[in-house]
Amino acid sequence: MAEHVTEPEDKQREAAPAGGVGIPDQGARFSRDGETEAEPRRPREAIFQLEKVVVSYGPKPAVRDVTFDVGRNEITALIGPSGCGKSTLIRCLNRMNDLIPGARVEGRVLYHGEDLYAPNVDAVEVRKRIGMVFQKPNPFPKSIYDNIAFGPRVLGRKQNLDETVERALTQAALWDEVKDRLKTNAFGMSGGQQQRLCIARCLAVNPDVILMDEPCSALDPISTGKIEDLMMELKREYSIVIVTHNMQQAARVSDKTAFFTVELASDDDHRTGRVVEFDDTEKIFTNPADSRTEAYVTGKVG
């Protein structure tokens, strides 16, 4: 990873330390292999700052009261019951909700201190820096090589494409499996391979942040394990936000966790999601402040 080529626009990343930032490594359950606390701890640097974010698709909000920070080189997990607005929120972070007619975002979403929804911000520029991996693998109907090369090509980074493709596939732990069939159609891969291909595709454009919406929900435990290892590896260079329904996964990989819940309006059954608790993952899973969080993470309610 040391030879990773950084784009001029994200120089700041070079300064980032490898390994988790600002998380005290207590409790065997949360200790991570190969991570030493020897490095001097830096102050936690926020990539995203969400302030009272409200997202609505219609007259009533789908999710509200979202206030938390996403730190550099951290994995932030969003957990909560179905329909509480996790996908809605994560799609706000790279302005994918712009594609849905009628979707509105209120409150403040700051990215490196800059308002993501300011009128002069171009959604395309945002998405170049903030990659996304979707719940269902969505490879393009092209060769494996062209899938990875698509991003660099549309961004006009056409030099050393072969190297870029190899590096992305290596980072996504897929290179050895596919290096002999780069020209074959990606639809011939297994679901787990397709998902890692989608991750590699995202890495090939060298983003700053990677958003993952239930990336493992369609995968078997072995593929899931591979992707989790991958995330642990990737957070040295990237910041990751992941939506997951898998509590163990959130506990295993994430540094911070936001727990969402869904509230039913008494008058018209409208469901609105909101963040109940945001804290260190360890705290959320061992000693949550809110009883609803505790009930959810211990499996007492669905």
Add this chain to the structure above:
Amino acid sequence: MSAHGGAIGKAPASQRAKDTGFRLTMLACLGLSVGLLALLLYDVVKDGASHLTMDFLTSFGSISADKAGAEAAIWGTIWIMVVCAAFIVPVGVATAIYLEEYADHSRWWNRLIEVNIQNLASVPSIVYGILGLAFLVRGPLSLGPVVLAGGLCLGLLVLPVVIIASREAIRAVPPSIREGSLALGATQWQTIRRQVLPASIPGIATGVILALSRAIGETAPLIVIGAATVIAFNPEGLDSRFTALPIQIFDWISRASNDVNNYKPLAAAAILFLMILLLLMNSVAIWLRNRYEQKW
């Protein structure tokens, strides 16, 4: 054995009779249509097959039936089909892209356009002939009854078919592909140009071929815009006068035949040629669809 033991046997006789009757009726309907088609084909082949020779394909029209051929009509048809294709592909695909990818369907004018395109697909072809005559041949464009006017007129006629087929092909590309592309920082146009269009080309091509195979047999609009009937030259450009296969067939059929000059076999031969062309075009369309259609 349960109480239902007897129920697995045969259905009651009355039900079986209905079932058989229904099948027979359907078979009869199928047989009727296939039989009529076969009869028609037989008639055409009987009259025309012996006339469908190289000489026939490479001679111009003539008053004398043994010397007459369809060369001018074949080249005229080729010319107007090329003009037609050159018009409907860009216009049809661009319209389909607009309607599928850009148009906000909650706006009334977009819905109006959509409904109108559906309606235009079922307007009688002669109406397009009148339109062509009023706007292309005479009127604002005043092109005269030339290749360009013929091709554009047929193009207008089949444009709705192309638009509808292209829209379906574009819509068949799953939204997840667009999202995947946009999430990488591609612009909407890059996404359309590099993901959506390549994936929908087989469907679009199929639609275009089917549209052309409808246009190639159209007679009424060409008659209305004043295509020539007997011509002794091939078109040399967009501004040449032309005739076309259906016109030539119509002309031969409507001429009075006698023992010396029997035009009917000529018409049959030309019909046969047109049908072979159509069959080829439709086969290509089916082949394209089976070979290249993307399974998602």
